[in-house]
Amino acid sequence: MLPRLRRFAHGLTANRIDADDLTQTTIERALRARAQWQEGTRLDAWLYRIMRNCWIDTARSRARSDKIMAPAEAYEHVGHDPTAQMEASLDLKRLMRAMEQLPPEQREVVALVLIEGLGYRETAELLDLPIGTVSSRLVRGRTALLAMVKEG
Amino acid sequence: MTNEETLFAYIDGELEGEERARIEAEIAADPALQKMVAEHRALAGELQRAFSTVLDAPVPRALSMTGVSDAPVVSLAEERSRRDRRQSSWGMSHWAAMAATLVAGLIGGAVFNGGGTGPVKERDGQLVASSWLEDALDTQLASTQSASDPVRIGLTFRKTDGAICRSFAVETAEGVACREGKQWQLTGLLHRERIQTGDYRLATSLGSAELIDGLIAGEALDGEQERAARAAGWSPAKMP
Numbered sequence: 001m002l003p004r005l006r007r008f009a010h011g012l013t014a015n016r017i018d019a020d021d022l023t024q025t026t027i028e029r030a031l032r033a034r035a036q037w038q039e040g041t042r043l044d045a046w047l048y049r050i051m052r053n054c055w056i057d058t059a060r061s062r063a064r065s066d067k068i069m070a071p072a073e074a075y076e077h078v079g080h081d082p083t084a085q086m087e088a089s090l091d092l093k094r095l096m097r098a099m100e101q102l103p104p105e106q107r108e109v110v111a112l113v114l115i116e117g118l119g120y121r122e123t124a125e126l127l128d129l130p131i132g133t134v135s136s137r138l139v140r141g142r143t144a145l146l147a148m149v150k151e152g
Numbered sequence: 153m154t155n156e157e158t159l160f161a162y163i164d165g166e167l168e169g170e171e172r173a174r175i176e177a178e179i180a181a182d183p184a185l186q187k188m189v190a191e192h193r194a195l196a197g198e199l200q201r202a203f204s205t206v207l208d209a210p211v212p213r214a215l216s217m218t219g220v221s222d223a224p225v226v227s228l229a230e231e232r233s234r235r236d237r238r239q240s241s242w243g244m245s246h247w248a249a250m251a252a253t254l255v256a257g258l259i260g261g262a263v264f265n266g267g268g269t270g271p272v273k274e275r276d277g278q279l280v281a282s283s284w285l286e287d288a289l290d291t292q293l294a295s296t297q298s299a300s301d302p303v304r305i306g307l308t309f310r311k312t313d314g315a316i317c318r319s320f321a322v323e324t325a326e327g328v329a330c331r332e333g334k335q336w337q338l339t340g341l342l343h344r345e346r347i348q349t350g351d352y353r354l355a356t357s358l359g360s361a362e363l364i365d366g367l368i369a370g371e372a373l374d375g376e377q378e379r380a381a382r383a384a385g386w387s388p389a390k391m392p
Contacts, residue, residue: 003207010206019206091202113164114196115203120166135157142160146195 004116005047010092011111012055014100022058026051048116049126052108059104098148106141109134114142159185163192271322272338281329281336289318289329289336293382295375307364308381309372314389316381317367328363331386339367 005026009019030037030050037046099107112123113134120138124131161167162175179185271285281289288303297305306319306326317330317339329336373381 007203007206010203091198092205095199095202110199114199117200120161120164132157135161138164139156139160142192142195143156145199146191149195149198 001044001047004044005051008048008051008111008116009055010096011099011115012052012108014096014102014107016096018058022051022055025054025058029054045122045126048112052127055104095145095149098145101148102141102144106137106144109137110141110145113138159189160192163189163196275335278332279338280332281338285320285322285329286336289320290386291382293375293378295378307372308378309364309368310370310389311367312369314369316386316388317364319364328367330367331388339363 002023006019006023009022009026010016013019013022026047030047033050037043099110102110108127109123112118112126113120118126120131120134123129124134127134158167158171158175159179162172162179167175179189271281271283273280273282280286285303288301288305292301292303292305294305294308302322304321306321308316308318311317311330315330315332317328318336319328320326328339330339331337
């Protein structure tokens, strides 16, 4: 579960440093709220939701203090195929930069549906949104992403 | 033309039956739509692939254990051979403590709320095995346990300071406990959804394997050594 949580953090923040910070904050908050998790319900959805709430809080307090976000850094990889790793790393950097340009409400649905592989209904439930809102944000988000990726 | 939302719902596999067939026919008749579908499929694939490299990136080892539910069964030796390629970029003990606490909270329910009978207790700031988990770690041998035992003992091994550690699995969790004085201190505790079937002496799920990998010195004890260690009260080996 943790690697997936970290992946979602990368999608949500579009920033490597923020992603690791967010993962940590999320685990901490999940710890404090652990009594609220109901056995038999999906642990991943519960954690995704906590992570998203943490990120909203972070974004809010940043907007207040008018802090500038740290630029995304090259992602470090450990692997046995340096070429493939490097390509993947460049792709991730490029895609994170594009994701960063998206409004947060589009970025989160792109992250949940296209990266985490959740269904529309699951995503709508997790975000407490009507399914139509999820699909319209998804259209705008991925259309903008594709345009950015094509521009290079 | 069909509306964009429906088209994307098709791309994402959200459509079924008649609606799906209708979109498919529409795409088949329209080269511009075909191009669009292909581009968006490629984009989705690229996003998936690029972001999934995060999954293989060095994750703090103790934390990676929370992913056991979908971890494949791997051989311990294979895991250990990967040791050199891994590195931990985050502070281990911090993460380990948080993750263990999270899982303990989820499993035990009342563990930290004064419950006296749970399998995990906090003692002097450490998580230690208690009740039936402690009993199993004290007495159960991997070589003689039966499938109906509530606790499965995996590997018994020594860590670098000579202390005995044992990996174990229960229905909802697995972990490693190391002997500290007269108690079993939990070094890692992982949430799991389903126990993998198989021989725990040889194969273990990725989460435990990583934990063990980070602790073990030398080889795991065999059945006879395990029995001898129990007879010696799980006392630490004298290190040279």
